Amino acid sequence: MNREPLLYSLKNCELLIVNGHNGLKVVIVYRKINFVILFLSFFLIIPATALCAGKVRVKHLTSITGNNEISRFGLLGGVFFDENKKRLYFTDTTNSRILAYDADFKYISEFTGGGVLASPTSIVKNSKGNFFVAEPAKGKILAIDIGKKSVKPIDFSAVSGANPVYVGNMAVDSEDRLYIVDKANQRLLLFDSDLKFEKEIPVEGSRRLMDVKVDRAGRIYALNTTDGSICVYNSKGKLLLRFGTRGAGEGEFDFPTSLAIDRKGLIYVTDQHKNKVFVFNNNGRFLFAFSQLGWREGRLHRPSFIYINNSNRIFIVDRANTRISVFE
Amino acid sequence: MPKVKNHTVLFYLIFFVVFLLSMTSAHGANATDTEVGFKKCMECHPKIQKEMNQKGRHEPFKKYQCSSCHNPHTSNYEYLVRNEIGTLCKSCHKGKKGSFDKKYSHLPFEEGECLKCHNPHSSKNPKLLTARGEQLCFGCHSDKEMFSKKNEHDPARKGNCLTCHSHHTSDYEELVEKSPERLCVTCHTATKKSHSNYPVNGTDCMSCHNPHGSNRNKLINENLHKPFAGKKCTKCHNPAGSANPLGMKSKGISVCTTCHPLIKEDFRKINTHVGDGVFCTNCHTPHASNKAHLKKAKEKKICTACHQDTKERLKDKKNYKYKHPSVIEGKCTECHRPHGSDFELFFRTDEISTCVGCHKKHATFTHPVGEKTVDPRSKGEINCSTCHNLMGSPHDFALRFNQKKQLCIQCHKGY
Numbered sequence: 001m002n003r004e005p006l007l008y009s010l011k012n013c014e015l016l017i018v019n020g021h022n023g024l025k026v027v028i029v030y031r032k033i034n035f036v037i038l039f040l041s042f043f044l045i046i047p048a049t050a051l052c053a054g055k056v057r058v059k060h061l062t063s064i065t066g067n068n069e070i071s072r073f074g075l076l077g078g079v080f081f082d083e084n085k086k087r088l089y090f091t092d093t094t095n096s097r098i099l100a101y102d103a104d105f106k107y108i109s110e111f112t113g114g115g116v117l118a119s120p121t122s123i124v125k126n127s128k129g130n131f132f133v134a135e136p137a138k139g140k141i142l143a144i145d146i147g148k149k150s151v152k153p154i155d156f157s158a159v160s161g162a163n164p165v166y167v168g169n170m171a172v173d174s175e176d177r178l179y180i181v182d183k184a185n186q187r188l189l190l191f192d193s194d195l196k197f198e199k200e201i202p203v204e205g206s207r208r209l210m211d212v213k214v215d216r217a218g219r220i221y222a223l224n225t226t227d228g229s230i231c232v233y234n235s236k237g238k239l240l241l242r243f244g245t246r247g248a249g250e251g252e253f254d255f256p257t258s259l260a261i262d263r264k265g266l267i268y269v270t271d272q273h274k275n276k277v278f279v280f281n282n283n284g285r286f287l288f289a290f291s292q293l294g295w296r297e298g299r300l301h302r303p304s305f306i307y308i309n310n311s312n313r314i315f316i317v318d319r320a321n322t323r324i325s326v327f328e
Numbered sequence: 329m330p331k332v333k334n335h336t337v338l339f340y341l342i343f344f345v346v347f348l349l350s351m352t353s354a355h356g357a358n359a360t361d362t363e364v365g366f367k368k369c370m371e372c373h374p375k376i377q378k379e380m381n382q383k384g385r386h387e388p389f390k391k392y393q394c395s396s397c398h399n400p401h402t403s404n405y406e407y408l409v410r411n412e413i414g415t416l417c418k419s420c421h422k423g424k425k426g427s428f429d430k431k432y433s434h435l436p437f438e439e440g441e442c443l444k445c446h447n448p449h450s451s452k453n454p455k456l457l458t459a460r461g462e463q464l465c466f467g468c469h470s471d472k473e474m475f476s477k478k479n480e481h482d483p484a485r486k487g488n489c490l491t492c493h494s495h496h497t498s499d500y501e502e503l504v505e506k507s508p509e510r511l512c513v514t515c516h517t518a519t520k521k522s523h524s525n526y527p528v529n530g531t532d533c534m535s536c537h538n539p540h541g542s543n544r545n546k547l548i549n550e551n552l553h554k555p556f557a558g559k560k561c562t563k564c565h566n567p568a569g570s571a572n573p574l575g576m577k578s579k580g581i582s583v584c585t586t587c588h589p590l591i592k593e594d595f596r597k598i599n600t601h602v603g604d605g606v607f608c609t610n611c612h613t614p615h616a617s618n619k620a621h622l623k624k625a626k627e628k629k630i631c632t633a634c635h636q637d638t639k640e641r642l643k644d645k646k647n648y649k650y651k652h653p654s655v656i657e658g659k660c661t662e663c664h665r666p667h668g669s670d671f672e673l674f675f676r677t678d679e680i681s682t683c684v685g686c687h688k689k690h691a692t693f694t695h696p697v698g699e700k701t702v703d704p705r706s707k708g709e710i711n712c713s714t715c716h717n718l719m720g721s722p723h724d725f726a727l728r729f730n731q732k733k734q735l736c737i738q739c740h741k742g743y
Contacts, residue, residue, distance in 0.1 A: 063707075065706070065707040065708065066707075066708075067707075072699065072708075072709060073708075075598065075671075075672055093598055094670075119598050119670065121598060136596070136597070136598060136600065137596050137597055137598060137670070138596070139596060161580070162579040162580030162581075162604065162605060163579075163580040163581050163582075163602070163604065163605075163607075164581075166595070166600065166602045183600065183602050183603070184580075184581070184602045184603070184604065184607075185580075185604050186603070186604040207603070207634070208603065208634070226634045246636055246637065248637075248640065254637035255635075255637060273637050294705075295703060295705035295706040295714075295738075296705045296706070301706070302672075318706075319672065320672070320708075320713070321706035321708050322706070322708035322709070323706060323707065323708065
C-alpha cells in the first residue's frame with residue numbers, strides 16, 4: 001500500500017493528502033497564515049470590532065466655557081436646545097441667569113429676569129416659546145413668557161402628597177405636556193399644555209429620583225440615583241421596563257445623575273463619580289461608554305446633566321470643569 | 329498448552345507482587361520525602377516545630393506539608409505563601425452551605441485577613457483561633473465605653489459575642505444572626521405593658537435599646553427624643569388603642585417639622601437630601617440613640633448606606649491609599665452639609681473656604697487658586713480639588729498625580 005503523502009502547492013497554502021489506514025486524510029497548511037491574520041486584523045476585524053463596540057460613534061465637538069465677556073460660569077444647572085430657533089439655553093445657577101447660544105455655539109445673550117431668578121437649575125421650553133425654570137430653593141417652577149415679559153410660578157395647589165413638592169429636573173413632550181421630578185415624594189408630576197395638573201406617576205421603589213426625559217414616542221424615562229435604576233413608562237404611566245444597577249462592573253453605575261434619549265432610542269446616562277457616559281439600547285442592554293475623568297476637552301469631571309437634540313448633538317454639563325461639553 | 333498457562337499465571341502473580349511492592353515502597357519514599365522536607369524547613373524555623381506539640385493543628389501542618397501553603401523558593405507574598413492569605417485559605421475553606429456568601433461580612437474576612445483571628449499552624453484554641461471568646465473579639469472591638477456601662481446585656485458581659493453575632497458573614501447588618509425584629513425575641517418577650525400599651529412586636533428593638541449596655545434602665549440608649557423621654561408617644565403616633573397605633577399622626581415630614589420648623593429651610597437648597605415619607609428617619613432615630621443629634625448610627629455608616637461607591641473607595645487601600653483624615657475617620661459632615669447646600673458636593677461654603685477653614689496656612693501661601701486663576705486645561709478656575717482628590721488617591725497628600733513627575737506638568741508644559 002502506498003503511504004507516501006501527496007503534496008499540492010497553491011499560492012498561499014499547501015494541500016497535503018495522506019493515504020492512511022482509515023482512508024484518505026486531507027491537511028491544508030497555510031504558509032502565509034501570519035500575513036492573512038495581519039491583513040484581516042488591520043482592515044476588517046479591528047475596525048469592525050470598534051464599530052460594534054461603538055467606540056468610534058461619539059466624538060467631542062467643542063466646549064462652552066465662561067470668559068471675561070460673560071464672566072466665569074458658576075454651578076451649572078440644566079441644558080435645553082430649542083429646535084425651532086436652533087438655540088442652546090442653559091442655567092448658571094450660582095450667577096442666577098440663563099445663557100443663550102446659537103447653533104454654532106456663539107454667545108447670544110443672558111437672561112436674569114431683573115432679579116426674578118434666584119438659583120435656577122433645570123430649564124425647558126415648550127413649542128409656544130415659554131420657558132420653564134426650576135427654582136428648588138424656592139420650591140417653584142417659574143413659567144417665563146418672554147413675549148409678554150411675564151414670570152409666573154406654576155400652581156401646585158392641585159397637587160396633593162405626603163410632603164410639599166420639591167422640584168427637580170423637568171421635561172416637555174411633543175404635546176407640550178410638562179413633566180416635573182418631585183424629589184420629596186419620589187414621583188413625576190404631569191401638567192398639561194395649559195399648565196393644569198393632570199396626574200402623578202409614582203416611581204415605585206425609587207430612593208432618589210433625579211431626572212426625567214420623554215422620547216419622541218412619548219415614552220417617559222426616570223432615573224433613580226441611589227439604586228442606579230432607570231424606569232421606562234409608556235405615555236399613560238405604565239411601567240414598561242426597569243433596568244440598571246450600581247456596582248463596579250461594566251455598565252454598572254457609581255452615581256448616575258442624568259439621562260437622555262437620542263433619535264435612535266439609545267439611552268445615555270451620565271455618571272458623576274465614574275466620569276463617563278453610559279449608553280444602553282432601548283431594552284436596557286449596555287452597549288458602550290465614552291469619556292473619562294479629566295480636565296482637557298472631551299474629558300469629564302463630575303458630569304451632572306445630559307441633553308441630546310434632534311441633530312444627535314450631546315450636551316453635557318461638565319460641572320466640576322464648569323463648562324458645557326458638546327459631543328456628537 | 330496447560331504448561332504454558334501455568335507459566336502465564338506465575339508471570340502475572342510475580343508481576344502483581346512486584347507492582348504492589350513497588351507501590352508500597354514508592355509511597356513510603358514520598359512520606360519520607362515530606363518529612364525530610366519538613367525537617368529541612370525546621371532547620372531554619374525551629375520555633376514552628378514546637379507548634380507540632382499543640383493539640384489543634386492545621387491539617388497540612390499536621391501532615392508536614394509546608395509546601396501546601398508556602399513556596400520554598402520564591403513568592404510575591406510575605407512568608408513565601410503561595411497566594412494572598414484570603415485567597416489561599418479560601419482555596420480549601422469554602423464555607424458550608426454558602427456561609428461565606430452572605431450580604432454582610434466581617435471586615436477581616438472581607439479583606440482576606442484570616443490571620444487576624446486564626447493561627448495558620450496551630451493553636452490551643454478551637455478552630456485555630458488566636459484567642460478565646462471575648463478576648464478574641466475585644467482585641468479589635470475594644471470600645472471600652474460600649475462595654476463598661478452601669479447595666480450590661482448578659483451575653484456581652486460574659487463575652488459571648490456569638491450569641492447574637494456571626495463571625496464571618498451574615499444576611500443582616502452588624503453581623504447579627506437573625507433579623508433585628510427576630511433576634512431579641514429569641515430570648516426576650518416584648519410586652520405591650522412595658523411599651524406604653526403599644527404593640528411593638530415585630531419592630532427593631534435596637535432602635536431604642538443598646539444590645540451591649542447602657543447607663544439607663546432597660547438598656548435604653550443614652551440620648552432620648554423629648555416626646556419619647558416624656559412618654560408622649562401621641563406627639564407623633566396615633567393613640568395606643570387606635571386601629572393603627574404605630575401609624576403617624578400626620579403625613580410625611582410634617583411629623584418632624586411641626587416641632588422642628590427651621591429644619592425645612594436646611595433642605596430648601598440647590599443640593600438637597602430630601603426623600604419621600606418621613607425622610608428624617610433615613611439618618612435619625614425618632615426614639616433613642618447613643619449618637620449625637622439622635623443619629624441612627626455612626627456618620628460613615630449612615631452616609632455610605634446610600635453612597636455605596638464611596639464605601640468601596642474607603643475600603644480600597646491600594647488605589648485610594650491617601651485620604652483626607654475626615655474621610656478616614658468617617659466624619660463626612662466636617663466638610664459636607666447633611667441636609668442641603670447651595671454649593672457643589674454639599675460643601676458647607678465654597679470649596680476653597682471649606683478647605684482653608686482648617687488649612688489656615690494654605691490661605692496665605694499656596695499655588696494661586698480662586699476666581700482669578702484659570703486652569704489652562706478646562707478654562708475653569710483652579711481650586712483645591714484641582715490638585716487633590718480628598719476622597720482618596722494613590723499619591724501623597726491625596727494628590728491627583730505624582731507630585732515628582734506628573735502633577736505640575738499637567739498645566740506647566742515645557743518644564
